[in-house]
Amino acid sequence: MGLLTLQNQTEDDDFALNACIENARNVTHILKAVHFKDTATVFATENGLKVTVEDSKCIQGNAFIQDQVFQEYSIRDEALTFQINLDILLECLNIFGSNNSTTTMRMMYNGYGTPLVLMLEEDGAVTDCSIRTMEAEETLDFEFTAANVVNKIIMKADCLREAFNEMDASSEVLQITMSPDPPHFRLATFGLLGQSHQDIPKNSDMVEYFECNETLTNRYRLNLLKPSVKAVNLACKVCVRVDHRGFLSLQHMIKNENGQICFVEYYCCPDEEFDEPAT
Amino acid sequence: MRFRAKVVNIDCIHHFTNVVNTISKLLKKCSIRLTKEKMFFILPDQVANGGVSMWCELKQANFFDEYRMDGVNEYELNEIYLEIVAENLCRAIKSANNAKSLKIKLTKKQVPCLTVEIELPSLSSTARIVTHDIPVSVIPSSLWGEYQEPEMPDFHVSLCLPPLKTVKHIVERLKNLSSYLTLSGNQEGDFALKVETELVSATTRFSDLEIPPYDPDGDSQAPSKLWPPSEMASARIDVKKLLQFLAGQQINPYKVICNIVDQSAVHFFLVHDDISLQYFIPVVAV
Amino acid sequence: QIHYLAGLLIEFQNMKCVLPGANVKLFAKAIHCLAKLGHYVYFEPLDTGLALKTVNSSRSAYVSILFMKPLFQVYNAGSDIDLTVDDDNLPITRCKVALKTLLQVFKSLANIERSVETCDIDLDGDECRLVFQLKCKHGITKTHHLTFQECESLQAIFAKDLSPNVLKCDHKVLSDVVINFSSSLEEITMLVSPCKVVLRSYSDDESDEIAQLMKTEVSLNPEEFSQYQIGVDTDVTFCLKDVRAILAFCEVAAMPVNIHFEVGGKPIIFSLGHNGYFRANFVIATIATDKNSQHSNATANFTTNTTFPTTNKRSFVKPSRSKVAPKPLRKVSAQKTNAKPQPTKLPQPKDCDSINSEHDVSPEIPLQGGEQTNATRYEGFNSPSPKQPCFKNVKTVFFAATQPNDLDRTVLVLAPDSDNEDGT
Numbered sequence: 009m010g011l012l013t014l015q016n017q018t019e020d021d022d023f024a025l026n027a028c029i030e031n032a033r034n035v036t037h038i039l040k041a042v043h044f045k046d047t048a049t050v051f052a053t054e055n056g057l058k059v060t061v062e063d064s065k066c067i068q069g070n071a072f073i074q075d076q077v078f079q080e081y082s083i084r085d086e087a088l089t090f091q092i093n094l095d096i097l098l099e100c101l102n103i104f105g106s107n108n109s110t111t112t113m114r115m116m117y118n119g120y121g122t123p124l125v126l127m128l129e130e131d132g133a134v135t136d137c138s139i140r141t142m143e144a145e146e147t148l149d150f151e152f153t154a155a156n157v158v159n160k161i162i163m164k165a166d167c168l169r170e171a172f173n174e175m176d177a178s179s180e181v182l183q184i185t186m187s188p189d190p191p192h193f194r195l196a197t198f199g200l201l202g203q204s205h206q207d208i209p210k211n212s213d214m215v216e217y218f219e220c221n222e223t224l225t226n227r228y229r230l231n232l233l234k235p236s237v238k239a240v241n242l243a244c245k246v247c248v249r250v251d252h253r254g255f256l257s258l259q260h261m262i263k264n265e266n267g268q269i270c271f272v273e274y275y276c277c278p279d280e281e282f283d284e285p286a287t
Numbered sequence: 288m289r290f291r292a293k294v295v296n297i298d299c300i301h302h303f304t305n306v307v308n309t310i311s312k313l314l315k316k317c318s319i320r321l322t323k324e325k326m327f328f329i330l331p332d333q334v335a336n337g338g339v340s341m342w343c344e345l346k347q348a349n350f351f352d353e354y355r356m357d358g359v360n361e362y363e364l365n366e367i368y369l370e371i372v373a374e375n376l377c378r379a380i381k382s383a384n385n386a387k388s389l390k391i392k393l394t395k396k397q398v399p400c401l402t403v404e405i406e407l408p409s410l411s412s413t414a415r416i417v418t419h420d421i422p423v424s425v426i427p428s429s430l431w432g433e434y435q436e437p438e439m440p441d442f443h444v445s446l447c448l449p450p451l452k453t454v455k456h457i458v459e460r461l462k463n464l465s466s467y468l469t470l471s472g473n474q475e476g477d478f479a480l481k482v483e484t485e486l487v488s489a490t491t492r493f494s495d496l497e498i499p500p501y502d503p504d505g506d507s508q509a510p511s512k513l514w515p516p517s518e519m520a521s522a523r524i525d526v527k528k529l530l531q532f533l534a535g536q537q538i539n540p541y542k543v544i545c546n547i548v549d550q551s552a553v554h555f556f557l558v559h560d561d562i563s564l565q566y567f568i569p570v571v572a573v
Numbered sequence: 574q575i576h577y578l579a580g581l582l583i584e585f586q587n588m589k590c591v592l593p594g595a596n597v598k599l600f601a602k603a604i605h606c607l608a609k610l611g612h613y614v615y616f617e618p619l620d621t622g623l624a625l626k627t628v629n630s631s632r633s634a635y636v637s638i639l640f641m642k643p644l645f646q647v648y649n650a651g652s653d654i655d656l657t658v659d660d661d662n663l664p665i666t667r668c669k670v671a672l673k674t675l676l677q678v679f680k681s682l683a684n685i686e687r688s689v690e691t692c693d694i695d696l697d698g699d700e701c702r703l704v705f706q707l708k709c710k711h712g713i714t715k716t717h718h719l720t721f722q723e724c725e726s727l728q729a730i731f732a733k734d735l736s737p738n739v740l741k742c743d744h745k746v747l748s749d750v751v752i753n754f755s756s757s758l759e760e761i762t763m764l765v766s767p768c769k770v771v772l773r774s775y776s777d778d779e780s781d782e783i784a785q786l787m788k789t790e791v792s793l794n795p796e797e798f799s800q801y802q803i804g805v806d807t808d809v810t811f812c813l814k815d816v817r818a819i820l821a822f823c824e825v826a827a828m829p830v831n832i833h834f835e836v837g838g839k840p841i842i843f844s845l846g847h848n849g850y851f852r853a854n855f856v857i858a859t860i861a862t863d864k865n866s867q868h869s870n871a872t873a874n875f876t877t878n879t880t881f882p883t884t885n886k887r888s889f890v891k892p893s894r895s896k897v898a899p900k901p902l903r904k905v906s907a908q909k910t911n912a913k914p915q916p917t918k919l920p921q922p923k924d925c926d927s928i929n930s931e932h933d934v935s936p937e938i939p940l941q942g943g944e945q946t947n948a949t950r951y952e953g954f955n956s957p958s959p960k961q962p963c964f965k966n967v968k969t970v971f972f973a974a975t976q977p978n979d980l981d982r983t984v985l986v987l988a989p990d991s992d993n994e995d996g997t
Binding site for chain 3: 202203205207209213214
């Protein structure tokens with residue numbers, strides 16, 4: 009652990025947010041799972057950080073980095089919110105980025121109008137970054153609640169990853185069927201030259217939990233849903249849930265290098281143009 | 288004009304391949320100068336026009352088992368200057384990865400060529416022969432003056448870079464933040480890479496870097512005596528040009544010396560037993 | 574007889590076959606290889622097995638890969654009814670599918686190797702879909718309903734057994750040779766003689782620009798080949814990219830490759846196979862580079878080093894083109910105003926010099942002449958197709974074309990299935 013971490017501890021008590029982590033990759037990793045747009049909104053509370061990225065008012069990715077992931081975490085106010093360029097934040101976090109040693113990182117923010125300050129250290133070299141922050145805009149509320157969930161499946165991420173990677177990109181939509189009856193879980197695409205679907209039955213050893221109450225088929229814009237593949241690629245398990253309105257929630261369980269579990273959740277609304285699902 | 292060289296030692300072939308690969312990553316066209324003792328790869332001085340320049344020399348005896356050359360004439364012009372597409376040479380020599388021998392000779396085909404002839408192991412008793420004819424243009428002696436070793440202006444700071452791999456990774460990240468980078472250092476071993484834009488400023492600092500010893504009898508120059516040792520000399524350069532130099536390295540030098548002429552240019556010097564390579568990057572005004 | 578056939582059509586059964594997991598990779602690799610050469614794959618279920626065929630858009634490359642019955646767990650070509658009296662390999666039902674689509678099914682070879690247990694291929698005539706169902710580990714199934722077009726049989730006629738020149742070697746020998754050539758090089762020339770094989774970069778133009786390109790040459794000793802039969806000293810020039818695609822496939826098939834050829838202008842055939850299981854033929858057009866026949870004087874300069882045996886002219890039929898014709902075909906040379914040396918793509922008898930060049934588009938294709946007994950070794954061949962754009966240097970047409978502007982409809986059967994025609 010670099011001196012930097014300890015030295016700054018006393019001076020930085022003044023910051024509105026002050027967090028320190030021995031392995032910056034544990035932050036980078038999770039942020040990559042929602043890195044599908046430049047701009048991210050950061051919410052800091054005493055429980056940790058939530059980083060939200062949205063596109064087209066239809067999809068939202070949320071990365072949760074709980075306070076325990078950091079070796080030090082202090083916040084002066086109840087909650088802090090700001091917007092930041094995620095591209096830049098990730099480049100800075102990854103500045104040393106070698107795989108065989110770890111970067112120690114301290115992150116400081118002093119409230120509205122101030123930059124996010126990062127101090128990184130690896131093998132005696134030090135990087136100071138100061139990234140401009142912007143005022144946070146309101147994020148979408150999908151009003152997705154557990155009480156309204158109709159169907160829920162937890163599966164290993166491998167099979168979903170493969171399905172996403174092989175998906176016919178010429179299809180405008182991804183149609184998801186979840187049902188108590190076969191095929192139980194079906195992902196279907198309708199491309200220029202044909203229709204494809206992948207079925208995962210509930211008795212597959214890829215499926216860890218299966219609770220489907222009724223047959224629901226909904227379509228989602230493939231290009232909007234596609235970014236969630238970044239999260240699937242990092243996840244070990246994924247929980248797929250659909251509520252009565254057809255809203256989709258994908259919860260990705262991601263293990264960091266310290267063996268801690270972090271979550272990245274995507275919400276997506278169904279595509280209204282395709283209300284009538286084809287068979 | 289005649290030139291013919293041969294290598295049979297596979298390590299020497301690989302070593303030579305690495306040199307050529309490094310050169311081809313740095314520039315498209317390069318000039319080759321051949322003398323009795325040395326082989327040079329040159330990108331003539333363009334620093335004045337905002338371009339980079341390069342000078343690489345190797346002692347032929349360290350690489351070649353046979354080496355024969357006759358220059359334009361036997362006396363004051365006993366040299367050969369050629370211009371070649373570096374990538375062609377690189378591709379040609381790639382064939383020699385597991386060669387039994389590598390021959391390079393100057394030939395007259397439809398156009399003058401540097402012919403690379405490679406003997407490869409085969410399934411039979413006779414070798415497979417791969418021949419690449421690389422067109423070259425012969426540079427007339429009247430133009431040789433343009434290909435002299437660039438003079439190093441008096442630099443203010445000279446220090447040894449941290450491991451190239453580390454620097455390369457950092458510069459790759461910084462390239463995504465800005466097109467220009469300020470490189471600075473002092474004679475006490477402090478060195479920094481900095482970018483600054485409206486959205487972000489990022490500075491990476493290294494300290495306690497080795498200061499290359501000044502050898503008054505050798506090739507190395509002494510830094511300017513008027514510059515205070517703790518004062519940072521800096522140069523704002525094009526990130527892409529720096530990255531090109533860092534990313535293409537295959538020579539594995541044991542030291543990379545960075546000389547900074549404050550607000551003017553950066554000079555890199557790759558130190559290796561068999562090869563020396565110099566690379567100049569001019570500053571870009573703000 | 575017409576009535577009889579109509580009745581049969583009603584009882585027509587759809588093709589249905591099942592490939593076991595171990596053979597899916599070879600099948601997938603075949604699709605990847607075909608996709609590098611053509612735009613469509615023709616599915617032709619035969620009695621002996623399932624044939625996948627393609628031809629590229631310039632019709633200079635034709636591939637036929639036959640997966641024979643023993644490779645399948647289930648193989649039903651579609652009907653047991655033998656419509657054929659003369660030809661027991663007559664395809665019963667055929668369709669063609671865009672390779673881009675099919676690649677989607679077999680996208681990741683690694684995934685296929687790891688997880689596919691069986692692959693069902695069904696031709697659903699009612700829905701007009703070719704259905705691929707991959708049954709994978711963990712009970713996962715992946716189903717693809719692909720649109721297809723009905724088509725005639727794609728057939729190139731070649732008789733490789735009659736080739737005077739036959740080489741056989743480990744595919745690795747060729748891969749090791751090809752790797753030395755620039756990836757931007759379009760064509761490669763193979764020169765053969767009883768004492769060696771030389772492969773060298775080919776350029777059809779002696780302009781300054783071309784002269785500045787690097788030229789590569791590799792020579793191989795006969796001992797590197799397990800079969801080395803050179804009946805005619807010759808040189809043949811063909812598309813390098815095609816060869817790379819073929820070799821990539823050979824690597825997966827892990828079989829030695831056979832090369833049959835005659836002289837420039839006649840196709841070269843790469844083939845591999847495993848008796849009773851699998852057979853692949855890649856028929857690639859070559860540029861005719863007869864250096865001895867008529868030529869502009871500039872050409873002489875270019876061609877001095879090669880002499881052609883006189884035997885090679887014999888096998889060509891009279892072409893319907895003039896000797897100045899190749900120019901418009903050449904991307905490079907078409908822009909040049911000065912007379913650069915032009916290798917002819919077809920040896921030209923001296924008696925046909927003055928045919929209107931506007932009608933010449935596929936000059937390297939000798940027309941098939943029915944009476945020409947010598948001309949029937951390699952056929953296929955084509956009527957002139959005046960406005961067809963030509964993008965590549967090498968082109969020989971193996972197929973008769975009636976609508977040259979519409980590649981989809983150009984395939985006319987050279988060995989027509991006359992029974993079928995009668996029946997419809």
